[in-house]
Amino acid sequence: VIATPVLTTSQLTLAPFVAGDAPDVFAWASNPRVAEYTTWVAHRSLADAEAFVNMVMHCGPDEHCWAIRLSVGGPGIGAIELALIAPDAADIHFALAESMWNRGLTTEAATAVLDWGFRTYPRISRVITNAAAANVASRRVMEKCGMRLLRTEFANWRKHAGPVEVAVYCFSRAEHE
Ligand SMILES: CC(C)(COP(=O)(O)OP(=O)(O)OC[C@H]1O[C@@H](n2cnc3c(N)ncnc32)[C@H](O)[C@@H]1OP(=O)(O)O)[C@@H](O)C(=O)NCCC(=O)NCCS
Secondary structure, three states: OOOOEEEEOOOEEEOOOOOOHHHHHHHHHOOOOOOOOOOOOOOOOOOHHHHHHHHHHOOOOOEEEEEEOOOOOOOOOEEEEEEEOOEEEEEEEEEHHHHHHOOOOHHHHHHHHHHHHHHHHOOOOOEEEEEEOOOOOHHHHHHHOOOOOEEEEOOOOOOOOOOOOEEEEEHHHHHOO
């Protein structure tokens, strides 16, 4: 089993979640603007954030979720997750507190997580992920990390009645290297 390590970037500390992180998670995940394009709905109570933290603390062996912090022990300002979705492929997802948007922080976090994933899992040949096609900021993060648009398609997300147009991005090991 590969443990989720602390990753440090020039501006951030990415650390595995601990139970005490729920109030920080609630602070960003209860914002409807943060949840506008996510597959999950905005948290309505601290219990939703506690359930999220509990889930990511007990996720599968090839699923890794980090709390995004500006400093060691500082408040959690977001989350980023890398998970194997096939023997040779992973996906990546992220969310950040609105007050921290557009400072390059998620690009920095995702770059570190992608580097770690390719290094730690030699069998990963590509990272594939998707975002709502309308989620310009998320798509921009993927592009800035080096990912490439594969296609757009329609998907069914539980929180929406009808299909959602999603943009699918790919980052191959060769492109990463
Ligand atoms: C997506 C998200 C994580 C991006 O985080 P971030 O830290 O602001 O990302 P970065 O600062 O690294 O990059 C954002 C880029 O999007 C661009 N951007 C943001 N809003 C934009 C808009 N409305 N139109 C055009 N570009 C936009 C920024 O200018 C920046 O690009 P640039 O560096 O070329 O100028 C953040 O917006 C968020 O948490 N959104 C809600 C949760 C979510 O949607 N998660 C993704 C689900 S797949």
